[in-house]
Amino acid sequence: MIYTAAEIKQIDQTATQNGMPESILMERAASAIVPKLPIESHSTILVVCGTGNNGGDGWVVARELAVKGHEVSVWLPLGDSKSEAASTHAAYASSLVRVIEQPVATDIVIDALFGVGLSGPVTGKARDVIEWVNQQMATVLSIDLPSGIPSDHALEFDGLAIQATRTYCLHGYKRTAFLNRTSPYYGQIERIDIGLPHTSGWSVLTESDFNRSLLERDRFSHKTDYGHGILIGGSRHLLGAPFLGGRAAIRSGIGLLNLSVPREASPFISTLPEAMYNQHTDVLEQSYDAIAIGPGMVEGEGMDTIWQQVKHQSCPIIVDAGALSTRRFETRGPLILTPHPGEFSRLTNQSVEEIEGDRFAVASEFAKQHRVHLILKGTYTLIVTPDGKGAVNTVEASALAKGGSGDILTGILLALWSRKGELQSPSEQAVLWHALAAKSISRTIHPASVLASDVIEELGRI
Numbered sequence: 001m002i003y004t005a006a007e008i009k010q011i012d013q014t015a016t017q018n019g020m021p022e023s024i025l026m027e028r029a030a031s032a033i034v035p036k037l038p039i040e041s042h043s044t045i046l047v048v049c050g051t052g053n054n055g056g057d058g059w060v061v062a063r064e065l066a067v068k069g070h071e072v073s074v075w076l077p078l079g080d081s082k083s084e085a086a087s088t089h090a091a092y093a094s095s096l097v098r099v100i101e102q103p104v105a106t107d108i109v110i111d112a113l114f115g116v117g118l119s120g121p122v123t124g125k126a127r128d129v130i131e132w133v134n135q136q137m138a139t140v141l142s143i144d145l146p147s148g149i150p151s152d153h154a155l156e157f158d159g160l161a162i163q164a165t166r167t168y169c170l171h172g173y174k175r176t177a178f179l180n181r182t183s184p185y186y187g188q189i190e191r192i193d194i195g196l197p198h199t200s201g202w203s204v205l206t207e208s209d210f211n212r213s214l215l216e217r218d219r220f221s222h223k224t225d226y227g228h229g230i231l232i233g234g235s236r237h238l239l240g241a242p243f244l245g246g247r248a249a250i251r252s253g254i255g256l257l258n259l260s261v262p263r264e265a266s267p268f269i270s271t272l273p274e275a276m277y278n279q280h281t282d283v284l285e286q287s288y289d290a291i292a293i294g295p296g297m298v299e300g301e302g303m304d305t306i307w308q309q310v311k312h313q314s315c316p317i318i319v320d321a322g323a324l325s326t327r328r329f330e331t332r333g334p335l336i337l338t339p340h341p342g343e344f345s346r347l348t349n350q351s352v353e354e355i356e357g358d359r360f361a362v363a364s365e366f367a368k369q370h371r372v373h374l375i376l377k378g379t380y381t382l383i384v385t386p387d388g389k390g391a392v393n394t395v396e397a398s399a400l401a402k403g404g405s406g407d408i409l410t411g412i413l414l415a416l417w418s419r420k421g422e423l424q425s426p427s428e429q430a431v432l433w434h435a436l437a438a439k440s441i442s443r444t445i446h447p448a449s450v451l452a453s454d455v456i457e458e459l460g461r462i
């Protein structure tokens with residue numbers, strides 16, 4: 001689950017009002033974090049505490065480590081705690097640890113300077129503190145967030161934050177853990193449950209969320225049980241894309257596939273004899289379970305005429321690449337848009353920096369406003385439903401940073417959306433399958449060398 005700072009504060013406040021004080025939540029956080037810390041018995045430890053509740057968490061962790069027999073120093077570079085709960089913990093913990101005025105080099109630095117209470121770029125003395133920590137050779141373990149990293153977006157982030165080795169995110173992840181600009185500061189990420197209820201609209205997809213049963217086949221099944229889709233793509237100079245998408249759809253189990261391609265694509269038809277073929281100028285039949293439009297297409301070349309036919313179909317419609325260049329939102333059935341940040345920039349009239357700096361909010365707002373399913377692609381692809389809720393894919397696969405990858409995703413989406421509503425969250429499953437296949441093939445072929453076609457062949461091997 002992923003939370004904004006405001007949501008965390010609200011959850012915290014509700015807990016406090018209902019008899020669960022912050023001081024106990026700090027205890028819960030520390031007792032969950034301490035057993036996970038990669039600390040050896042002889043390690044020297046410095047805990048850097050700020051003046052808020054993040055510092056309070058730091059105090060309890062320091063106390064627990066001291067009780068276990070570690071040599072612990074606590075540094076309060078910004079002065080004493082302003083938070084009541086933190087002050088209470090500091091009073092007792094300071095009798096067990098060494099409180100120091102000047103920082104010392106240690107094996108481990110525990111970063112409890114700022115958490116979700118940070119607003120805007122770091123100011124004042126804290127800037128020097130962050131720089132000092134980043135100069136250390138120590139293993140740096142951050143509580144909740146690497147200090148200096150904002151919780152929700154990277155729009156105002158100026159680049160100054162603690163570079164953590166590992167971050168222990170309390171209750172849930174924060175959005176910036178999945179933004180290109182800020183995620184590297186987190187190091188490895190671990191989520192820590194502190195016993196509060198979960199209510200977030202955003203979830204995190206990992207390998208274990210892939211539903212392997214979607215590959216299962218009933219022994220008495222027929223091709224029509226797995227859906228009939230059409231992929232409309234290609235243009236005079238971009239002829240490969242629909243064939244990549246089509247091949248991916250077949251490798252993803254679609255029962256029947258039509259490819260609608262321009263006349264110039266005729267020489268390629270023999271490369272995918274499993275598909276049936278149409279030309280862009282043909283009249284669209286009404287019998288498809290899903291339609292994908294866009295791979296390899298360019299505006300003009302008859303796109304508007306094709307779209308006039310497509311938009312009256314009641315099945316799910318996946319819109320990608322060239323078909324995204326105009327705002328085409330009016331359809332009868334579910335509409336699934338699959339832009340990369342550049343395409344999304346054109347759809348929203350926002351800059352790529354604005355989108356990449358605040359992906360979660362921008363994507364959620366757009367999906368709600370236009371009542372569409374949105375797949376905002378990237379290293380951490382967002383999959384958003386028309387209610388503005390969504391999931392982030394965390395299966396990383398740099399082999400996909402290559403032409404043709406998006407066409408494959410469109411093919412997988414076509415296959416899964418063709419299953420007549422039988423699958424739960426087809427978009428999430430498609431994004432996971434795509435990333436898992438790329439990750440899997442990257443174990444035998446270097447990611448730099450993986451072809452889009454290799455990813456397609458791997459779909460059936462994971």
Ligand SMILES: NC(=O)C1=CN([C@@H]2O[C@H](COP(=O)(O)OP(=O)(O)OC[C@H]3O[C@@H](n4cnc5c(N)ncnc54)[C@H](OP(=O)(O)O)[C@@H]3O)[C@@H](O)[C@H]2O)[C@@H](O)CC1
Nearest residue numbers: 025051052053054114115116117118119120121122123144
């Ligand atoms: N439910 C949960 O998950 C629970 C979470 N808990 C923990 O509480 C943490 C949040 O604690 P929090 O709200 O007290 O804020 P926190 O992050 O310590 O920072 C506040 C300090 O930062 C300062 N400051 C702000 N901006 C600044 C800037 N730009 N540049 C410089 N300084 C700046 C600000 O100073 P001020 O402006 O007030 O002078 C203030 O002193 C959360 O991350 C988690 O660790 C648990 O303990 C309980 C359950």
Ligand SMILES: Nc1ncnc2c1ncn2[C@@H]1O[C@H](COP(=O)(O)OP(=O)(O)O)[C@@H](O)[C@H]1O
Nearest residue numbers: 340377378379397398400401403404405406407
């Ligand atoms: N560095 C990366 N790590 C993981 N996935 C990536 C990375 N770069 C791109 N991808 C994925 O590859 C696909 C690329 O799609 P797109 O940009 O439309 O490519 P194309 O133009 O080749 O069709 C998306 O699914 C995206 O999420």
Ligand SMILES: [K+]
Nearest residue numbers: 111114143145
């Ligand atoms: K921190």
